Amino acid sequence: MQKKKKHQLFKIRGEISRKVYMITVVATFVGILALWSLLSYGNLVSPTFLPSPGKVWASMVTNVQSGDFWGYVWISFYRVLMGYLITCLLAIPIGILAGTFKIAEAIFVPVTEFIRYMPATAFIPLIIVWIGLGESAKISVIFVGCFFQMVLMVADNAKSVSGELLQASYTLGASRFQVLRKVLFPALLPDLMNTMRLIMGWAWSYLVAAELFATSSGLGFMIMRAQRYMQTEVIFLGILVIGLLGLIIDRLFALMNKKLFPWAEGGR
Template sequence: METLSNLFKIRGEMSRKAYLATVVGTFAAVFVLWSLLSYSQLVDPTFLPSPGTVGKTFWHSVLSADFWGYVGISSYRVLMGYLFTCLLAIPLGILAGTFKFAEAVLVPLTEFIRYMPATAFIPLIIVWIGLGEPAKIMVIFVGCFFQMLLMVADNARAVSNDLLQASYTLGAGKLQVLRKVLLPALLPELMNTMRLIMGWAWSYLIAAELFAASSGLGFMIIRAQRYLQTDMIFMGILVIGMLGLIIDRLFALLNKKLFPWAEGGR
């Protein structure tokens, strides 16, 4: 049995059973509050549909081929934007976190751009690329790239300098230190960064599907908003949340399997 002193101790430990019970209890509390507000009609059903109504909408959608097409195309856009982000941001971030010259070139400019909202780039993206799939992928890429570069640079800087100096002392060359010491040492935190940025990628999906989209979960939500179909909006948001949660758990499991010595998500 967990004591209150243990539960509220800074960086205190918590048993797995208590942790899972807390997670389930939190979700249950949100569900109960939603049910009370909707079924009692304290909030107009137009603005807050009941869990039952959203459940029926979800069930009818699951039986529709269009719904699975929307899930597929949205997942494709997110994964492609995320893949291009990783391919460019990870090596650049490692360079920026390892070499001062690369840091001077990349970090100040990236810190400046990252405060610009990705949606502000949409008009330019349309002018440069058009209205097709590449433009939607580019919105997700722009939203994630600058954040990931800076986070990866921090991961590289967090590797102990004593570890690197010890490698030089033992006769390792610069490339050997990079490949054999720096990269393996930053991998656990890099995996956590990749996991966090995947969440960012899903959050930019709606922005990516705001313009000239005729498919996708974001398009479905925007179309439902026009007709005040709040049950469809709730369903779309919950589906995106479930997809993101599944991917997040897969990242956490992979991190735990590959790097059991590092702290990871439960």
């Protein structure tokens, strides 16, 4: 029995129990913390480059008591949310069209494929010239970083819907609009939710780039200001807070996916 369990752990796409999964997750985080503690408290790495967990914790306690910190969290969350929502509102319809109609694919996909390889940070000078230095510019950086990726991913989601399912709908007398509304769109929803979940991660990854220029608020600004004064514990704090916010949102997406589409394969 023990041998069978060990074999199951390394079986391709093999299932493991919820208990084993959670123990592995906790052990991984504990291992990372232990390695970090060893390197920092053991003076194997200079505190200038790697602050100890205790120093980062003390920095968090100090910053949490500051109103500025919560203001930075809120404004960063607002920028990510707005960039993400605008991306979804524009990219999802375009992606569905591109994945459904060949003429729409010819219009949108080649151009999108071309632009998506251009780094979003390269557009910052143009965004400043076109939009200025306000909040719209920072939201635009996040939008540019996410939009083109999402169009292609949603198009792939639409293409993955079974052609036989669509043909069966036509055979049963459904019109083109009915097939789109009642068959194709519901069928791609589980994959679409996963795409939205992945793009939210991209949105958070572009946050620091969006807050690099002409800003005096946000977690990215806090990180860049700490870099100037070599406050590495504050840099670590900013990175950890961004990671924690992203993880919470990711888990909410995973939970919604399980509740709304229990039949679809999803992450834990």
